[in-house]
Amino acid sequence: xxxxxxxxxxxxxxxxxxxxxxxxxxxxxxxxxxxxxxxxxxxxxxxxxxxxxxxxxxxxxxxxxxxxxxxxxxxxxxxxxxxxxxxxxxxxxxxxxxxxxxxxxxxxxxxxxxxxxxxxxxxxxxxxxxxxxxxxxxxxxxxxxxxxxxxxxxxxxxxxxxxxxxxxxxxxxxxxxxxxxxxxxxxxxxxxxxxxxxxxxxxxxxxxxxxxxxxxxxxxxxxxxxxxxxxxxxxxxxxxxxxxxxxxxxxxxxxxxxxxxxxxxxxxxxxxxxxxxxxxxxxxxxxxxxxxxxxxxxxxxxxxxxxxxxxxxxxxx
Amino acid sequence: xxxxxxxxxxxxxxxxxxxxxxxxxxxxxxxxxxxxxxxxxxxxxxxxxxxxxxxxxxxxxxxxxxxxxxxxxxxxxxxxxxxxxxxxxxxxxxxxxxxxxxxxxxxxxxxxxxxxxxxxxxxxxxxxxxxxxxxxxxxxxxxxxxxxxxxxxxxxxxxxxxxxxxxxxxxxxxxxxxxxxxxxxxxxxxxxxxxxxxxxxxxxxxxxxxxxxxxxxxxxxxxxxxxxxxxxxxxxxxxxxxxxxxxxxxxxxxxxx
Numbered sequence: 001x002x003x004x005x006x007x008x009x010x011x012x013x014x015x016x017x018x019x020x021x022x023x024x025x026x027x028x029x030x031x032x033x034x035x036x037x038x039x040x041x042x043x044x045x046x047x048x049x050x051x052x053x054x055x056x057x058x059x060x061x062x063x064x065x066x067x068x069x070x071x072x073x074x075x076x077x078x079x080x081x082x083x084x085x086x087x088x089x090x091x092x093x094x095x096x097x098x099x100x101x102x103x104x105x106x107x108x109x110x111x112x113x114x115x116x117x118x119x120x121x122x123x124x125x126x127x128x129x130x131x132x133x134x135x136x137x138x139x140x141x142x143x144x145x146x147x148x149x150x151x152x153x154x155x156x157x158x159x160x161x162x163x164x165x166x167x168x169x170x171x172x173x174x175x176x177x178x179x180x181x182x183x184x185x186x187x188x189x190x191x192x193x194x195x196x197x198x199x200x201x202x203x204x205x206x207x208x209x210x211x212x213x214x215x216x217x218x219x220x221x222x223x224x225x226x227x228x229x230x231x232x233x234x235x236x237x238x239x240x241x242x243x244x245x246x247x248x249x250x251x252x253x254x255x256x257x258x259x260x261x262x263x264x265x266x267x268x269x270x271x272x273x274x275x276x277x278x279x280x281x282x283x284x285x286x287x288x289x290x291x292x293x294x295x296x297x298x299x300x301x302x303x304x305x306x307x308x309x310x311x312x313x314x315x316x317x
Numbered sequence: 318x319x320x321x322x323x324x325x326x327x328x329x330x331x332x333x334x335x336x337x338x339x340x341x342x343x344x345x346x347x348x349x350x351x352x353x354x355x356x357x358x359x360x361x362x363x364x365x366x367x368x369x370x371x372x373x374x375x376x377x378x379x380x381x382x383x384x385x386x387x388x389x390x391x392x393x394x395x396x397x398x399x400x401x402x403x404x405x406x407x408x409x410x411x412x413x414x415x416x417x418x419x420x421x422x423x424x425x426x427x428x429x430x431x432x433x434x435x436x437x438x439x440x441x442x443x444x445x446x447x448x449x450x451x452x453x454x455x456x457x458x459x460x461x462x463x464x465x466x467x468x469x470x471x472x473x474x475x476x477x478x479x480x481x482x483x484x485x486x487x488x489x490x491x492x493x494x495x496x497x498x499x500x501x502x503x504x505x506x507x508x509x510x511x512x513x514x515x516x517x518x519x520x521x522x523x524x525x526x527x528x529x530x531x532x533x534x535x536x537x538x539x540x541x542x543x544x545x546x547x548x549x550x551x552x553x554x555x556x557x558x559x560x561x562x563x564x565x566x567x568x569x570x571x572x573x574x
Binding site for chain 2: 026038039040043140141142143144146174175197232233234237238245255257258259260261263264266296297298299300301304305308
């Protein structure tokens with residue numbers, strides 16, 4: 001008897017026929033399993049959401065009134081003919097890989113992941129499986145991260161130099177995940193002030209018990225000159241930052257590895273919430289999977305690379 | 318090389334970087350630095366193509382993967398610097414590096430030995446020195462505190478979701494003419510990419526052509542003529558300011574303005 005594959009690729013996203021659910025679907029579906037709260041994974045409009053308990057508060061904050069349930073990491077849930085469970089992906093607080101099992105056959109969907117532990121979010125754990133569906137945002141050998149501590153030390157040095165010159169340091173970072181990783185990890189050189197979009201998420205994560213330093217929401221009051229301001233990237237181009245003049249602006253992202261991406265930016269720091277090339281390769285090896293599907297990133301060269309390494313490799317279409 | 322790499326990064330913005338470097342570095346490195354900045358560069362020991370090939374061999378990267386990496390980076394010397402494994406030895410000084418480049422036993426052996434002792438950003442400087450493509454920008458005067466940027470409204474015509482890049486265009490003679498390729502670093506990036514998926518009209522490799530509907534505000538510092546561009550001009554330092562939801566695509570700025 002030929003059974004349908006455990007997971008299939010549809011225009012709405014990754015679909016499990018035997019459980020009748022989608023994983024990170026990008027169009028409205030009856031039942032969505034969601035790896036984490038970033039908006040390109042947790043879309044609006046699904047009838048029901050299942051995610052980790054840790055991811056649920058931010059997802060509710062972003063999507064409003066939704067029918068949603070949170071599962072603890074590692075706890076198995078039977079859905080139709082399959083068992084599903086969520087496992088740490090190390091990408092942002094609450095992020096997960098999703099494991100799907102049917103009669104001993106195991107598939108894992110990585111979601112977004114980072115292999116280096118950052119001290120804030122739940123550290124990535126490789127899950128043994130037969131088929132691994134992996135992101136490959138940085139799936140080229142030009143992407144090799146330096147240890148996080150070195151980058152954070154460099155940011156602290158930039159902050160201290162600005163403070164000594166009476167300039168506020170504005171660090172641009174995505175409001176959920178990167179912003180909190182930075183405030184938790186940068187050796188402090190002064191007070192930390194936050195854009196309201198960053199502070200909203202920070203308050204939610206702090207209430208969940210994530211260890212975050214004290215921060216001050218910016219709402220018109222003066223900001224001390226030795227402050228680090230953490231704000232979403234779009235503020236660097238608009239009027240919001242104007243009252244903070246004189247300031248120095250910095251941007252932290254994996255894309256800063258490339259000179260072409262640094263154009264027009266003042267201070268740049270290569271710090272990513274995704275696995276680099278060695279990280280992707282190590283993570284895939286650790287799953288002991290023989291078949292790998294790639295998605296989100298440099299899919300064509302990365303698929304070919306995996307094939308050359310002996311994997312049965314395909315692209316999520 | 319570590320201090321010299323930091324100096325080259327700081328030069329365009331920080332007028333104090335050079336005096337501080339010169340006051341605090343060894344005599345040999347001071348002499349070497351001043352020679353380099355006054356235009357006395359070492360003779361090239363390898364072509365950019367050859368150097369990149371050697372780096373790929375050293376890193377165990379096949380030709381087709383190297384080609385994909387060069388395409389993503391847009392710069393061979395940078396690609397060669399980034400694909401190599403992390404350094405294992407202590408970094409050489411600038412003077413030591415220049416000495417090795419001017420008295421190579423073989424160009425190949427010299428580069429392999431130096432690569433193994435330098436982090437990626439310093440390897441990039443080395444690669445430029447070794448291929449005769451090193452250029453340093455000396456600060457002529459203090460940069461203006463905040464240059465007044467100009468803005469325009471343009472429509473999105475192409476999307477490269479894998480690398481979060483979009484191409485925007487202005488109308489000219491009734492059709493869209495590409496004006497800039499930009500990193501999509503907006504908070505609504507995910508929604509824009511999702512929209513693009515359902516409004517794709519054609520695909521060119523990793524790029525998707527989309528219906529020209531979404532309008533963005535672009536900031537830039539000026540323009541320079543460029544005959545290689547269809548528009549005839551290149552925007553200086555273009556960056557995405559914001560997405561203008563609801564803006565009509567037929568009310569864009571034109572190429573003439």
